[in-house]
Amino acid sequence: MRIMSSRLVLVLLVLAMAVVPLFVSSGYQLFQFTMVVAYALAVLGVNLVTGYNGQISLGHGAFYAIGAYVTAIMMDHWDLPYWSTLPVAAVICAGVGFLLGLPALRLGGLYLALTTLALAAAVPQLLKYDLFEGWTGGVQGISIIKPDAPFGLPLNADQWLYLFSFAVAVVLFISAWNLVNGRIGRALKAIRDQPLAAEAMGIDLAQLKTRTFAASAMYTGIAGSIAAIAVQFVSPDSFASALSITLFVGMVVGGAASISGAVFGALFIQFIPNIADQVSKAAPGAVYGLILIVFMFVAPGGIASLVRKWWPAGGSRARST
Amino acid sequence: MRVADVEMHFGGIVALAGVSFEVGRRQICGLIGPNGSGKTTMFNCISGFYRHSRGDIVFDGTSLTGMARHRMIDLGIGRTFQNVALFRSMTVRDNMLVGAHHLGRTGFIANALRLGRATAEEAAARRRGAEILALLELEEVADEVVSALPFGTRKRVELARALISEPKLLLLDEPAGGLTHGEVDELGALILKLRQSFDMSILLVEHHMSLVMSVSDKVVALEFGRKIADGTPDEVRNEPEVIRAYLGEGDDEHA
Numbered sequence: 001m002r003i004m005s006s007r008l009v010l011v012l013l014v015l016a017m018a019v020v021p022l023f024v025s026s027g028y029q030l031f032q033f034t035m036v037v038a039y040a041l042a043v044l045g046v047n048l049v050t051g052y053n054g055q056i057s058l059g060h061g062a063f064y065a066i067g068a069y070v071t072a073i074m075m076d077h078w079d080l081p082y083w084s085t086l087p088v089a090a091v092i093c094a095g096v097g098f099l100l101g102l103p104a105l106r107l108g109g110l111y112l113a114l115t116t117l118a119l120a121a122a123v124p125q126l127l128k129y130d131l132f133e134g135w136t137g138g139v140q141g142i143s144i145i146k147p148d149a150p151f152g153l154p155l156n157a158d159q160w161l162y163l164f165s166f167a168v169a170v171v172l173f174i175s176a177w178n179l180v181n182g183r184i185g186r187a188l189k190a191i192r193d194q195p196l197a198a199e200a201m202g203i204d205l206a207q208l209k210t211r212t213f214a215a216s217a218m219y220t221g222i223a224g225s226i227a228a229i230a231v232q233f234v235s236p237d238s239f240a241s242a243l244s245i246t247l248f249v250g251m252v253v254g255g256a257a258s259i260s261g262a263v264f265g266a267l268f269i270q271f272i273p274n275i276a277d278q279v280s281k282a283a284p285g286a287v288y289g290l291i292l293i294v295f296m297f298v299a300p301g302g303i304a305s306l307v308r309k310w311w312p313a314g315g316s317r318a319r320s321t
Numbered sequence: 322m323r324v325a326d327v328e329m330h331f332g333g334i335v336a337l338a339g340v341s342f343e344v345g346r347r348q349i350c351g352l353i354g355p356n357g358s359g360k361t362t363m364f365n366c367i368s369g370f371y372r373h374s375r376g377d378i379v380f381d382g383t384s385l386t387g388m389a390r391h392r393m394i395d396l397g398i399g400r401t402f403q404n405v406a407l408f409r410s411m412t413v414r415d416n417m418l419v420g421a422h423h424l425g426r427t428g429f430i431a432n433a434l435r436l437g438r439a440t441a442e443e444a445a446a447r448r449r450g451a452e453i454l455a456l457l458e459l460e461e462v463a464d465e466v467v468s469a470l471p472f473g474t475r476k477r478v479e480l481a482r483a484l485i486s487e488p489k490l491l492l493l494d495e496p497a498g499g500l501t502h503g504e505v506d507e508l509g510a511l512i513l514k515l516r517q518s519f520d521m522s523i524l525l526v527e528h529h530m531s532l533v534m535s536v537s538d539k540v541v542a543l544e545f546g547r548k549i550a551d552g553t554p555d556e557v558r559n560e561p562e563v564i565r566a567y568l569g570e571g572d573d574e575h576a
Contacts, residue, residue, distance in 0.1 A: 183418075183422060186415050187419065187422055211428075
């Protein structure tokens with residue numbers, strides 16, 4: 001009974017999150033919420049590979065950028081519909097993620113962190129590179145147009161995009177939840193906790209790690225696609241290496257190895273910089289840092305672990321929420 | 322399982338100098354020896370954690386020499402670890418279920434979408450898991466995170482994880498290490514019970530002499546990387562070489 005009520009609360013909460021912003025938010029606020037959805041998916045991607053599998057990535061901004069550019073190029077060059085770009089971005093990012101997962105096998109812990117950070121630093125420059133300029137628009141970037149609601153729905157473009165992104169995210173979040181609570185998820189956590197024993201239990205470390213990298217890159221790539229449509233513009237400087245660090249911060253603050261943590265982390269990285277800016281125009285970075293430290297003290301296991309204590313039927317610690 | 326003339330060198334040090342022995346079907350074989358005798362090295366060669374320099378280890382007609390570690394369990398070789406190597410952030414049940422990983426076939430997509438195959442596989446693993454939890458009296462702590470549990474309980478969790486993998490040969494690396502006197506007695510009874518309930522052989526590497534002698538069908542004794550005795554517990558106990566190795570003839574250098 002308690003499990004049922006807990007699930008019901010969750011469903012109602014998700015419905016409220018989908019519907020309420022449509023009526024109470026201005027266009028700009030809806031844009032911000034759409035960005036929260038994109039960030040939540042991106043942070044979830046980081047969480048799969050770093051939180052669950054223990055492979056530290058400081059380079060997921062690269063996948064976010066690739067997803068965004070795939071969408072922008074498809075919409076701008078070929079006039080393809082926005083929704084058709086998501087699966088393409090997913091497949092391309094999964095492929096790139098898989099390839100990057102191969103060297104990651106040889107690089108443990110901190111070295112992997114540095115290598116992925118190098119990738120994040122390289123991506124903006126690659127996007128400006130002359131050879132690709134015909135595709136990427138070089139320094140100028142690419143502008144795209146926000147899609148209107150289909151089927152004559154009585155929604156404006158902002159409302160529709162929020163709802164569309166939200167629906168995509170719900171499907172991907174449920175998939176991730178299924179994944180981490182089943183056979184594969186246990187194997188991911190086993191590799192993180194105790195790789196030698198995981199191997200003795202028949203887990204092919206190389207295979208699992210590269211596939212996790214691919215799945216993780218796919219999530220972050222789809223996030224980039226959504227963000228590109230919401231921002232209506234991509235340019236190399238939107239994807240500086242700071243973005244990768246921001247996503248990493250979102251994962252830690254939200255809660256490593258927590259599905260719901262990705263949402264809290266996304267809210268944090270979307271809104272806290274704005275709040276910091278309001279507190280002090282002169283030193284928003286310092287205020288942001290201070291807030292970050294406060295969060296680390298108040299919620300050491302991430303915001304998700306704090307919320308878990310207050311959740312109805314809070315005894316479900318067996319599951320990764 | 323047959324171990325044939327296995328040698329292992331670490332740099333210039335010879336850890337195993339040509340050891341051969343066999344473990345029969347459904348047999349419990351104890352591997353003993355003083356510290357530094359090479360029994361843990363032998364164990365690690367069998368489980369694939371070390372690559373022996375010469376010789377061969379054959380299990381059920383398949384050579385284990387050079388085999389990938391994650392493939393061993395598919396052949397039916399399960400193991401526990403000397404210092405308990407559990408997945409610390411996971412529950413007892415999830416730790417155990419990782420042992421069933423190699424019995425499953427579903428991948429990322431089937432699991433993410435909860436396809437029928439994935440749920441059927443999961444249900445089967447949980448069913449068998451429930452029986453093993455009951456057998457090892459772990460039901461009460463099944464949903465506790467392992468890092469919070471006492472050492473003796475964690476050892477049983479490792480055993481559960483090995484058993485759910487349906488091993489034909491179970492390798493136990495010092496299972497009595499760190500246990501209290503009472504717990505060691507219970508462990509001995511448990512090992513005998515497991516051999517009865519499961520169709521498997523057990524190779525037991527152990528310091529605890531009375532445990533080895535009371536549960537083993539045969540005992541192999543090592544000293545300085547050589548086999549000094551091989552036979553029933555009684556034969557080995559009375560073997561002059563073994564007595565000398567353990568009591569040291571007043572020479573306490575390798576006691």
